[in-house]
Amino acid sequence: MRSIYTLKKKCAHTSARTGTLFTHHGPVETPVFMPVGTQASVKALTPEELINIGAQIILGNTYHLYLRPGHKLIKSMGGLHKFMNWHRPILTDSGGFQVYSLASFRKIVEKGAIFQSHIDGSRHELTPELAIEIQEDLGSDIMMALDTCIPYPSTWEEAKEATDLTTRWAKRCLAARRDERLLLFGIVQGGMFEDLRKRHTEELLAMEFDGYALGGLSVGEPKELLFQMIELSRPMIPEDLPCYVMGVGTPEDLVECVSRGVDMFDCVMPTRNARNGMLFTSYGHIVIKNARFATDDSPIDPECTCYTCRNYSRAYLRHLFMARELLAYRLNTIHNLHYYIKLMEQMRAAIQEGEFVQFKRDFYSKRQGQEAKP
């Protein structure tokens, strides 16, 4: 198997590690956070702003792009990178999770997932082969194998059935792949059952994927279960392969997952919360519509160096938010993504310097998981 990941440094006290992931559109330093660009756009931002923030790689959603504007259209426009003017790496999910969470009707059969579009009710069938075809047409740097999602809670029997199907689909995804330049990751399922997780990790590791995602997590389970499932699968994955935990999470979740050896993350939290006026700071979060910010001329976070914090006061951001000005969503998104991306940069640097344990201590001593009171 080709080597797409180079380990640079491991933490001596935790499983945290830093390395480089090589893709068709260039290298990515890990651990990395990938902003979500669902519909060929990271909501409210231009590619230049993402680059200024330090985004190395973004995520696109196969389900959304397949339905609108369509993968064939994007292919005819020269692929997703050219279409959206983003020339760094792109990871696309398989569409499985969105069929599960968004489609107005869905039925999982051996062949694939039958569903109705949340946009116009039209009927579609997403097979493993189609999931790969869509992602290859988009020109994704990292494609994900189609998986079946398992609700939480589920019975052992339900979880086993869905997990076995995911294994059969994973094989079909590998067989369907045509463009070897595009990486393909497998997704470990197994619900919250240790035996199923363990067995599924083994089954997928026996196939030649370029990397592995731990899926079906962050679906409403207690935080302890999330970490338990990661602690179970992560050590089984060889050191020269990247490990991605999908849909995680809060800043604290990122720190805990990095401690457990996870390399890649994506989550709508920084972007979606920005649009709802919830802003991350080194000392916790603030809710910008709070009346106490009306005459506050300080920036969101005095320690932050983002465009928003360098140029605008909390008072102005509160005004924009209350007046529903479009600029509010943008300035808030710049700040929150900057917070997430700097957090990953700080973790990479701390691991490199052998100071990750100290970093974690400092991080927790500042953040209370509560509203900031600086």
Added chain:
Amino acid sequence: MRSIYTLKKKCAHTSARTGTLFTHHGPVETPVFMPVGTQASVKALTPEELINIGAQIILGNTYHLYLRPGHKLIKSMGGLHKFMNWHRPILTDSGGFQVYSLASFRKIVEKGAIFQSHIDGSRHELTPELAIEIQEDLGSDIMMALDTCIPYPSTWEEAKEATDLTTRWAKRCLAARRDERLLLFGIVQGGMFEDLRKRHTEELLAMEFDGYALGGLSVGEPKELLFQMIELSRPMIPEDLPCYVMGVGTPEDLVECVSRGVDMFDCVMPTRNARNGMLFTSYGHIVIKNARFATDDSPIDPECTCYTCRNYSRAYLRHLFMARELLAYRLNTIHNLHYYIKLMEQMRAAIQEGEFVQFKRDFYSKRQGQEAKP
């Protein structure tokens, strides 16, 4: 009277002219188009984007800023320029037109305009003295005197009554002014009646305003009446004073008004139409949601050099618009404002070179006032 305007060149065949208007925040080359930044934000754009587009001066709305976040709050934050991070000139209107067009209830009395907020129904009284106080607290470079708006059509008696009241309010505005660094313009009313327009122009010219606006136009009257009223008042205003026509208009309107000697313009058309997907080009406008743009990989306007046209296809812009992505409003706004501001630049250059008549001919030969068919 101090001189705030320097004439640079007059057209030999029309009344078009180019010059420089001097304000507390620097000079403005005229004729000029002022993007509308109603609520302390030109919708969807940052100040840096406005500067890149070439915006020299923007407009803020007194009515909106008085109601939310309040002029006292903005004053305590260091004024409107600092609050919104825009350090070039700002013109503020007087609030009179918004009371007329937006307030849920209004009554005009000698003292001022009594109205209910369109936001929360609260009751307010906007007097000439308060209009000046608000604009001085905002730190506006060019303040407008409070006027009364005259609906179209109106009777001669109604128009006369409102015009006479505007004269009395104009005097009170001049008397209320405290900060001489901030310019104050009078607004000519008179409805669509030649005698009233003429007399009102004379009455206001007898007062020491720094410049004059022609108001109560573009309120639904036929285009001929608009030009007729301008042709009546404009020649009466001395050459060393700037002339501003409020709320105008289409690209064709701008060209016609410049031909008649107007120096300053503002209009929501480029920004509002952008958010509705109507985009200006040298050959007319296009409606981006039109299905024929779905697979069109050319820019909005092949002759345009704006950020949007340099980086994105019509196909991508259509996708963003159909998917209601926030980036759509922003990219469209950049393009439309760029079109308006370049149009003014082209007119200034043409007047300077003595080629304004040729410019007009070329402009009309390309634009059909219809949807573009390039």
